[in-house]
Structure formats: structure tokens, C-alpha cells
Amino acid sequence: MKMVLITDLVFKVDTKSGSDNENTLHWLCDWLRFAESSTVFGSYETCSYLLKLTEKNPVGNFLVKELPGQIGNSLFRRIVRPYQALTIALRFLLAARKCDHLLIHYSGGRSAIALFLLPFFSTDAKTVIYDRNWGVGSKRSRTEGLLRLLLGWKFFTRRSQILIYNEPLPTQTAFKYVVQPLYKKIHAEEIRVRKFTPCIKFLHTGGLDPEFQPVLACKLIRRLVVEGYPVKLHFHCKGNDSERKPVEDFIKRNELEGQIHLHSIPKNGLSLQVFREAHFFLYLVRDAVWPISIAKAMSLGCLPVATPVGCIPQLIGDNLERGILTIPDPEVMASNLKGVLNNEPLYAEKANAASLYSARFSPEKGRREILEILNT
Template sequence: MRFLVISHAPHFIKEGKIYAYGPLVKEMILWEKRVGQLVVFAPEMEATADPINIPYHHIQTRLSSSPSLNFTSPGNSLRSFFKLPWIVLKMWIVMLKADHVHLRCPGNLALIGCFLQILFPFKKKTAKYAGNWDQDSPQPFSYKLQRWILSNTWLSHNISVMVYGEWPNSSKNIKPFFTASYYENDFISFQKPAIQKGISLIYVGGLFAAKNPMTALKVLELLIHKGEDAQLVYCGDGSERSQIEQYAKTNNLGNQVRLLGNVSAERVKEEFIQAHFLIFLSDSEGWPKVVAESMSWSCIPITSPVSCVPQMVGFGERGKLVTNDAEKIVHEILELKNNPVELELMQLKARNWARQFTLEKFGEELGKLL
């Protein structure tokens, strides 16, 4: 079987191997094991040593490079407009040759794929909508358009659409799904540091304004002002890093903050084991893997109630749902610190729930869609 993946995630080739963003590749490896050949239609970028990128496994996997699309400025929009005919033609050709088409939505290339898949009503197709499927949430028009096409069974035939969470009034081709980060044997025994000896906070993800990484730093500052011994580690990089570094320096927080940049999944796991609370306040998400990952290591997520996140944390049983308010977040943290029985129970519930979703189980469910 020739399995085609259409993705906006940049890929690169290094020493004969195809590399891309680690969490995406981990999932694609599960498809690789179940198909004859995997073809990835995606933008190609220059090789990098960033540890967040990992290689595909199968020697039969191929990269069909596409020009990237960018509509963030008039100049980029004009250039992208002239690229469109070539992209549409090339995508149509690779779709024609494929036995199964898999769309990674939402994204610019996936939007084109959503239109082109209409021309292949008898071809087996799947789509992974990694964004927020909540129809009442504010989203870009292109995201709403992709969601509408995929859920319209008159336009989209023979396609299963994986979405995060369970949503009422969904069409019959919509499949509530999950994602995973760990294999069963990744769940090693561990000892969580005693919170009474110091509160450990962690932020994992891109350091971008839409994810509100500065709030984690302000939570740390308030905890210290209240006399708490607290530490914060950032795993991730982005445009907000310099602002975070400057704020930490100006407010004498440098000794309590570590910015690790992009690090391997193994290093993130080590940091989760040491941390008591994940501060994750993204404005928009699908199924944030870092929330489930933190729960796997008894690190309680303090998170915004977007998309299916309330379902993930059991509407407050396995984590705390908060607004982007540092004072209220500090209150929630201190409430749990001062109630060790409640904290331990929440850690247990979080760990037991998150560890259901292994890569083995994920692979089994993906296999049913072929």
C-alpha cells in the first residue's frame, strides 16, 4: 500500500534519513509499520541539529517536497499565490498515485488537500484534525473551512476524521480520538520530590505569545514573594524567550529559572518527574500532548479550558482548569500543597488516566482505519 501523508510540518533530509518534528514522526512511525510505502508531501527545509526533530524509521519512506505557503504579509501572500498552481498539480498527482490519503489538519497544505480529496470519492482516506474541534471556539476562517469540508459527508466520501474529544451533533465520519507519547516500557518507576521541600514548576512548549509562557514566570514570582521555595523550568524555544530572560534578570529570578530550549523527549520526561505542576495556558489547542505527558509522571496540569482539555483533566479531578490569572493559579497551587492527601489523590488519578493512552494502543486504533 502506498500511504500518502499531506502535512504543513517542515521536513529535511540528513545523511539519507528524513527528519521532522518529533511528536509527528512518532505517530508516522506507527503508520510506517502498517503500510508498504509512506510518502510525505510537505515543505522541505534546511537540515538542523535541533533535538526536537527525529528521523523516520522505514527505508521505504519518501519525501515529496512542496513549496511552503505563507499568508502573513502582502509580499508572502503574493508569492504564495503564484506557487498555488504548481502545488495543486503536484498534490493531485501524488494523491492519484496513492492507495490511501492521510491529511494533517489544520494547515495551508491540508486545506488544498481537503478540496482535492473531493475528486477521489472512492479512495480510502483519513484526516487527523489536530486543532480545536469545538465549533463555538474562535478560529481562523481557513480552519473553519477545513472543518466544514471534512464533516460534510456529501463532499467528503470514504474518509474517517480523527478529532480530539467528544462533540455533540457530529457527522458519522467523525471519530473521537486521542494521541500518545509513550510506549508501555517507557513507564519506569520514579520518586516525586516532596513538595514541602520546594515547589517545582514546568512549562513545556513553544515560547510564543499565544501560549502565554510569561504567566508561568509571574506565578513563580508570586510564590517566592509569598515565602515559598519554588523553581521553574522552561522546555521549548520561541520569540518570547528574550522577554522571559529579561524579566527574570530584572526581577532577580535568575537563580530560580532554567530555560533549556528545545530538548529531547527523554529530557522532558526527566523534568516532568521532578516537577509538581505543569503551567500550560495556551489560547488554542487540540489534544495538548504535554498535558497528558505531565499527568503520566504525576505532574499536575494547571491549564486553560480549551478544546478537549476539560475532558482530559476530568473537569478538575485530574488537574486544575484556570484562566490566565497568576494570582488565582498561585492560590490553586498552594491549596494543593497544603492538602497533601488531595494532591496525592489527584496525582494518582492523573497518572492512571494518562497511562491508558500508550503508543501500542494508539497504533492498534490507527490500524483499524486502514
């Protein structure tokens, strides 16, 4: 089978913290393993990393077609952009004529060109990984809004499969629910009960920028401290001075130096032991695509406390059996947590359920699902 992969995923080779993009590239590489020959359109960094992965496990002939990056200043780019887009579109169409399966990984950017061309590709087998939040109320640009309208049109998606992370699925049969595997070497197993003494540990790894609402996490800890709970919050994330300042000011203003701690990420990445030692994992984002960090926390028995955005409700479960969903309000969050904080057996039950559920994130299961999709 000849496969063409189109992706606009941005990946920096010097990233060592186990980013979501790195995990996604491992997943895309698994798709390529089922092809005798592959042609990849992507950025130089992304293609280089895919080549590095395939050197360890060859996937047959591997041809790289680097997409042009941004050029010149803004005025020059505006003039050149239409011609550049036309050139890219022609390259996509010509490559797809000679392939058996076209895989489009949409994460924004130039891969949108491939989606607009979807009904014009001559190949009979087309798969789109929509690496964005399909859920109601998700953030989207005007381009993504238009693409979603087109993908909901049966004529536009004929001979195509659209893979999304959110349930419930749109009524159109082209859509399928997909789970991205977790490629870190983590083995889900029944965890030992983590006692709430001498303290209850919360973990936050998302970031210190406003998108991850670190100050909201601090407000939650302040509320729990006021109510007498022995809690501590550990931030393990990157952040510049302007992002750290609001958090540091809040800690100092509320005298929470003993309860909230800021840690930097070491060069060799964040240790999994950090997750194993924590009781709760805070993921208070305003929007989410595929939350690798939640999957990682669940696999290590660290109970997620998250906002109900993107596909997070599916991971937590309809009956909240694998975590806690909450609106971004410290009073409500504290109230939702009390039922677990006051009941250690209930906490252990939920954490264990989360760990066992994470077995569905295994790469082996992911490869079986890829094979099923390719054979559909």
C-alpha cells in the same frame, strides 16, 4: 494496501529537543507501516525524517513527492501561487486515483488544498487528521473557518473519517476522537509520593513567547510566595533576548531571584528527570492542538496546571482528577491550587491518576487504533 499521505508538517532536522512535530512524524510513520506501498507528499525536511524512521523499520515501497516550497519575492509569489496551487491539486488527484487509502494530515498550509478536494478524490477510503484545535473559541484563519464549515457538511465528507483531538464530537458520524501516542520511552507507573518539603517545584517548558504566558506563571509564583508557600518555578525553554527581558524584569522588580529560575535547553534535549523532580507542570497557553508536553508530564507523575483550551479538559478529566484547570488569572490560579497545596495526599492521588491514565498514550495502543480506523 497502497496509501497516499499528504502533509504540510514543518520539521527541522536539527531539532533535538523532542518537539511536538517530531512526535507527530513518528505517528504518521506508524500509519505508513500498515501499507504495502506509500506515496508521501510533504516538505523535503519532513520526507527526509520519515525516510530515516522507515529505514529502521521498513514499510514496503516508499515514494516521496516533495511539495514545492515558497519561491521568489512576495510579488512574484502572488503571481505564481495560483498556478502552483493548481499543479499541486492535479498531483494530489492523480496520486489518489491509484491508492487504496488516502491520509490527509492537515496542519495548515498546502495540505488545505487536499481538504478542499476531499469529495473529488476517487478513492473509497479517506482519513483526515485535523491537527488543529477544533474546540469552541479556538484561533483560526479564514481558510480554517471555511474548511470547518465544509467538513461539517455530510456530502463533503462522504467516504471519509475526520479525526480530531477534541470532545464532544460534532454530531456528524464522520468525526472520531483520536489520541496521539507519546513516542518518548516513558513507562507510566505508580509514582512515589513527592513531599512538599523543602519546596514545591513548578515546571514551565513551553516557551518564553507571549503565547505561553511566562509572566503569568511568574505572577502565580509571586502570589503563592506572598501567601507563605515555599514554591519555586523553573523555566526550561528557549527564548530570545526580547522574550526573556519581560520575565527577567519581573523577577528583578519583585525580588524573586530565589524563587524563579531560567534554564536553557541542552543540545541533547530536555532530560526527563526535570519532569520527575517537579510537582506541578504549568501549561498556560491561549490555544492548544495536541499538547505532547502535558502527556509527557502526566506520564512522569508531574501534575498539570493548565488553561482549559483545546483537548486539555479531556486529559485533565471531568472531575479534575488528573490535574488542575484554571483561567489565566493569578488570583484564581492560586485559589485553585490551594486545595492541593494544603493536602499532600490529594496531590499524590491526582499525580498518580495522571501517571496511570497516560498509559493510553502508548504507541502500541495507538497502532491498534490506527488499524481499527483503516479497517472501518
